Amino acid sequence: MPPQRKQRKIAIMGYRSVGKSSLTIQFVENQFVDSYDPTIENTFTKPWKVRGQDFELKLVDTAGQDEYAIFPAQHSMDMHGYVLVYSITSVQSFELLQVLLEKIMDMTGKITIPLVIVGNKTDLHRERVVSTEEGKRLADTWKASFYEVSARSHESVCEIFNRLITEMEKADSSNGNEKSSCVLS
Ligand SMILES: Nc1nc2c(ncn2[C@@H]2O[C@H](COP(=O)(O)OP(=O)(O)OP(=O)(O)O)[C@@H](O)[C@H]2O)c(=O)[nH]1
DSSP states (O other), X not given: OOOOOEEEEEEEEEBTTSSHHHHHHHHHHSXXXXXXXXXXXXXXXXXXXXXXXXXXXXXXXXOOBOTTSOOOTHHHHSOSEEEEEEETTOHHHHHHHXXXXXHHHHHHOOSOOOEEEEEEXXXXXXXXXXXXXXXXXXXXXXXXXEEEOBTTTTBSHHHHHHHHHHHHHHHHHHHHHHHHHTOOO
């Protein structure tokens, strides 16, 4: 029998217009769409292989959030990991991530959640207002991985997902260990 594909569900979240759809479409279809069409919610499926293991990724490209948006409960239920995107050209989008991270922790109630924080639009370096160090610091605080990328120039886009899968696999095995150590005899 061929080895089974592991199904994994990932939410792509962040402020409006930071490039959530562009990153998702670049990863899934290898193309950059220049037009701006606000997303309500789209789910993409992508077969992907990491270190010999086949995965079927369900990528949920969510609607842009702001500080006041209520965190959609369905995004805390069955997600294996989160890609949290800001734009390096928007302080507001960066500051929103702190709020989003707190909401994710509250809603999921998990101690370890595979997270990748992504500063998008590095091609717009002249318009940069969030430094790489600030991005790294936020990621360190939340024990998240960190990448600066460009959906437009397809820079480091696949790395986001490879890294998140690696983190999800680690979380899986540590959850497994936790379970076995909690079995009552
Ligand atoms: N220069 C540049 N523009 C980008 C990049 N990624 C996205 N954009 C542009 O930014 C705008 C918003 O991109 P989207 O991918 O629709 O952003 P989104 O976060 O999905 O937006 P919402 O659905 O409203 O939340 C579009 O005009 C994109 O072409 C990038 O890496 N570089």
